[in-house]
Amino acid sequence: MKYVLLFVETEQFEKELEAMGQADRDRAYALVGKWMADHADKIRAAGKLQPAVTATTVRLDAGSEPVITDGPFVEGKEVVSGYAEVEVADLDEALRMVRSWPGCPLVEIRPLES
Amino acid sequence: MTPAIRGDADLDHVTSQRELEHVVREYAGRLATALVRVTGDFATAEDLVQDAVLAALQRWPAEGVPERPDAWLFTVARNRGIDAHRRRDNYRTKLAQIRWPVASESDDRLRLIFTCCHPALSRPAQIALTLRVVCGLTTAQIARAFLVPETTVARRITRAKRKISEAGIPYRVPDPDELNTRLREVLAVIYLVLNEGYLPTADLSESRDLVDDAGWLASQLHDLMPTEPEVAGLLALIQLHRARADARFDRDGDLVRLEHQDRASWDRDAISRATQLLRRAAEQHRPGPYQLQAAIVACHAEATDWADTDWEQIVLLYDMLLHLEPSPLTRLHRAIAVRYTAGPAAALAEVNALSGSLDHYHLYHATRAELLRAIDRPEEARDADRLALELTANPAEQAVLQRRVEWGTDGG
Numbered sequence: 147m148k149y150v151l152l153f154v155e156t157e158q159f160e161k162e163l164e165a166m167g168q169a170d171r172d173r174a175y176a177l178v179g180k181w182m183a184d185h186a187d188k189i190r191a192a193g194k195l196q197p198a199v200t201a202t203t204v205r206l207d208a209g210s211e212p213v214i215t216d217g218p219f220v221e222g223k224e225v226v227s228g229y230a231e232v233e234v235a236d237l238d239e240a241l242r243m244v245r246s247w248p249g250c251p252l253v254e255i256r257p258l259e260s
Numbered sequence: 261m262t263p264a265i266r267g268d269a270d271l272d273h274v275t276s277q278r279e280l281e282h283v284v285r286e287y288a289g290r291l292a293t294a295l296v297r298v299t300g301d302f303a304t305a306e307d308l309v310q311d312a313v314l315a316a317l318q319r320w321p322a323e324g325v326p327e328r329p330d331a332w333l334f335t336v337a338r339n340r341g342i343d344a345h346r347r348r349d350n351y352r353t354k355l356a357q358i359r360w361p362v363a364s365e366s367d368d369r370l371r372l373i374f375t376c377c378h379p380a381l382s383r384p385a386q387i388a389l390t391l392r393v394v395c396g397l398t399t400a401q402i403a404r405a406f407l408v409p410e411t412t413v414a415r416r417i418t419r420a421k422r423k424i425s426e427a428g429i430p431y432r433v434p435d436p437d438e439l440n441t442r443l444r445e446v447l448a449v450i451y452l453v454l455n456e457g458y459l460p461t462a463d464l465s466e467s468r469d470l471v472d473d474a475g476w477l478a479s480q481l482h483d484l485m486p487t488e489p490e491v492a493g494l495l496a497l498i499q500l501h502r503a504r505a506d507a508r509f510d511r512d513g514d515l516v517r518l519e520h521q522d523r524a525s526w527d528r529d530a531i532s533r534a535t536q537l538l539r540r541a542a543e544q545h546r547p548g549p550y551q552l553q554a555a556i557v558a559c560h561a562e563a564t565d566w567a568d569t570d571w572e573q574i575v576l577l578y579d580m581l582l583h584l585e586p587s588p589l590t591r592l593h594r595a596i597a598v599r600y601t602a603g604p605a606a607a608l609a610e611v612n613a614l615s616g617s618l619d620h621y622h623l624y625h626a627t628r629a630e631l632l633r634a635i636d637r638p639e640e641a642r643d644a645d646r647l648a649l650e651l652t653a654n655p656a657e658q659a660v661l662q663r664r665v666e667w668g669t670d671g672g
Contacts, residue, residue: 147428236430237380242438257427 147257148190149240153228154252177248185232185243192230224252231258278469280320281396284313285476287330288396291337293368298358302375302431303421304341306393312337313396334360366484370433373481377446378429385420386449388413394480395473405468406456443485447494447550450477454498471505474498492541493551496534500557503530515656519566531561552581571600588617592624604634622651626661 163171182192201218218225227250234240237255244253288309295305312333326332341355376389387406391397399417403410423429434442457470478495485491507521516522535558541551556577563569578594591614599607608631611624618624625648632641642665649661 149428236428237378238430238432238434238438240428241380255427 147236147240148231148233148260149237150256150258151230151232151240151244151247152226152254152256153230153247153250154224154254155227155250156252157223159251174248181246181248182230188232188234188239188243190231190233192228194228195226197227198225276321278472280317280325281401281468283320283325283329284316284333284396285473287333288313289369289372289394289480290330291333292393293365293372294334294358294360295337295341296372296431297368298354299341301425303425306389306417306421307344308337308341309333309396310392310398311340314398317398331360367433369480370484371431373446373477374433374442375424375429375431377442377449378424379442379445380427380429381420381423382416383448383452385416385423386445387452388416389420390449390477391453391473392417394477397468397473401468405470443488443490446481447490450474450481450494451550453477454501458501471498471502475502487544489541489544489546490548490550492537493548493554496538496541497550497554497557499530499534499537500554500561503527503534504561509656513656514659517660518560523565526561531558534558535562547580547584549581549585552577552584556581569600571597575601588614589621592618592621592627596627599631599634604631607631608635620651622648622657622661624648625651626657629664 163174166174182189198218201216203215203217203219205213205215232240232243234243237257240255244255247253291312292305292309295308296302299305315336316329316333320326338355338358342352373390373394376393377386381389388402391402392399397405399413400410403413406413451474453470454474457468457472457474475495475498478491478498482488482491482495504521504526506527507523507525508516510516534554538551538554538558542555556574559570559574559577574597575594578590578597582590582594592611595607595610595614598610608628611628611631614624625644629641629644629648632638632644645661645664649658649665652658652661
C-alpha cells in the first residue's frame with residue numbers, strides 16, 4: 147500500500163532547532179539523512195518544505211474571485227514541514243518506519259487512494 | 261429497578277437470555293476467524309457474524325438452542341454471505357466451498373483480537389469492535405451497556421471497519437518486538453469493559469453482564485498467551501472481583517461498602533484460585549499495573565475482616581503502582597489506605613493535594629467527606645457529599661450518598 151507521511155513541526159521543535167549550535171544541527175540533519183537512506187527502498191518521493199511564512203493560500207469557495215492570502219491554510223502552532231510517499235505492506239510497516247523517525251515530533255500517516 | 265426486586269419469571273427470562281448470550285459468545289469469535297480466513301476481508305466477515313448473531317437471538321428463544329449452535333450460526337452466516345454477494349463471484353465461490361467446522365487456530369483468534377484493538381483505532385471503536393466481533397454482542401447490546409445511542413455505536417463500527425480496510429490495518433499477530441505495546445492496548449480494552457460492568461452507569465437489570473464478558477475475554481487471552489504475566493494479572497483481578505460480587509449489593513439492591521460486606525458470602529475457592537494464578541504470574545518477575553492491582557484486591561480478599569486488612573502492604577503496592585503508572589486516581593486510592601496506616605488527617609492532606617485533577621470525580625468528594633467526618637468536621641463533610649452526589653450517574657452510589665447527605669452517615 148502507498149502512504150504519504152506528513153511531517154509536522156511544532157513551535158517548540160522549531161525553537162529547539164534554532165537554539166542548537168551548528169554541530170548539533172548538522173548531527174540532527176545527518177540523522178534524518180540516515181533515516182531516509184535506511185528506508186530508501188520504500189520511499190518513492192520525499193521533500194522538505196520551505197517554512198510556513200513562505201506559504202500562499204488560495205481560497206476558491208469564497209465568492210466569484212479566488213481569494214489569495216499570505217500564509218498557510220491553518221494558522222496554528224503545528225505546521226506541515228515535509229512529506230514522504232512510501233510504499234509498504236500495510237499500516238504496521240508504515241508505523242514501524244515512523245517510530246524511528248528522528249526529525250520533527252509529529253507525523254501523520256495517510257493512505258493514498260489506489 | 262434493582263436486581264433484587266425483580267419477579268422470578270423475569271429472573272428466569274434474564275437467565276435464559278444470559279445463557280443464549282453465552283452460547284453466542286462461545287462461537288461468534290471462532291466464526292469470525294473462519295470467515296476472515298475464507299473471505300480475506302475483516303469487514304465482510306464481521307457483517308456476516310453480526311447477521312448470524314441477530315438471527316440467533318431472534319430465533320433461539322422460540323425454537324430453542326440448536327444441537328450444534330456453531331454449525332447453525334455458520335450456515336446462517338454463509339447463506340447471508342452468498343445472498344449478499346451475488347455479484348461478487350469470488351466471495352460466493354469461496355463461501356460455498358467451506359465446510360463447518362473449520363479448525364480455529366490459536367493464531368487466528370489472536371489475530372482477531374489484535375486487529376480489533378489496533379492502536380490506530382480510537383478506544384471506543386476498539387471496545388465496540390472487540391465486543392461485537394470477539395464476544396458476539398449486538399450493536400444494541402453495546403449501546404445499552406455503555407448508555408450511548410445505538411446509531412453512535414453503529415457509526416463507530418462502520419468507521420472502524422472502513423479504517424481497517426482503507427488505511428491498511430493488517431490482520432495479524434504483532435511481531436515480538438511490538439507485542440508488549442500492542443498487548444497493552446488489548447488489556448486496556450478488557451479493563452474498560454470490566455470497569456463499565458463493575459460500576460455500570462446503566463440500570464443493572466437491563467444491562468449486559470460486562471464483567472462476565474471481560475472475564476471471558478481475559479481467560480481466552482490467557483489461554484492463548486499463558487506466559488504473559490499481565491494477562492494473568494488482569495484475569496486474576498477480574499476473578500477476584502467476581503468472587504465477591506454477591507456481597508456488593510444488599511437485598512434492596514443497594515451498594516454495600518467493602519468495610520461492611522458479609523465476607524462469608526465471598527467465594528473462597530475462587531479467591532484462592534485467583535491468588536494462585538497471581539502468584540504464578542509474579543514468579544516471572546515482570547510486574548505490571550494489572551498484577552499490582554490484582555495484588556491489592558487480593559490483600560482485601562484474603563483478609564478475614566476490615567480490621568485484619570494488611571494496610572501497610574496495600575500502601576506499598578500502591579507505591580509500586582504509582583511508580584509504574586503515576587495517576588491521580590491511584591493516589592486517591594492510596595490515600596484511602598493511608599487513613600489506616602497514618603490516620604485520617606494525613607490521608608485528608610493527600611486527598612486535598614489532588615483537588616486540581618479530580619475535582620470532577622465523585623469519589624474524590626465522597627472520600628473527602630468520609631475523612632472530614634472522621635476528624636469531626638461534619639459541615640464540610642456534608643458539602644463534599646453533596647458535590648459527590650451531583651457528579652455520580654450510578655443509581656446505587658447515588659443512594660448511599662443521598663443517605664449521607666440526609667443523615668450524615670451511610671447507615672452501615
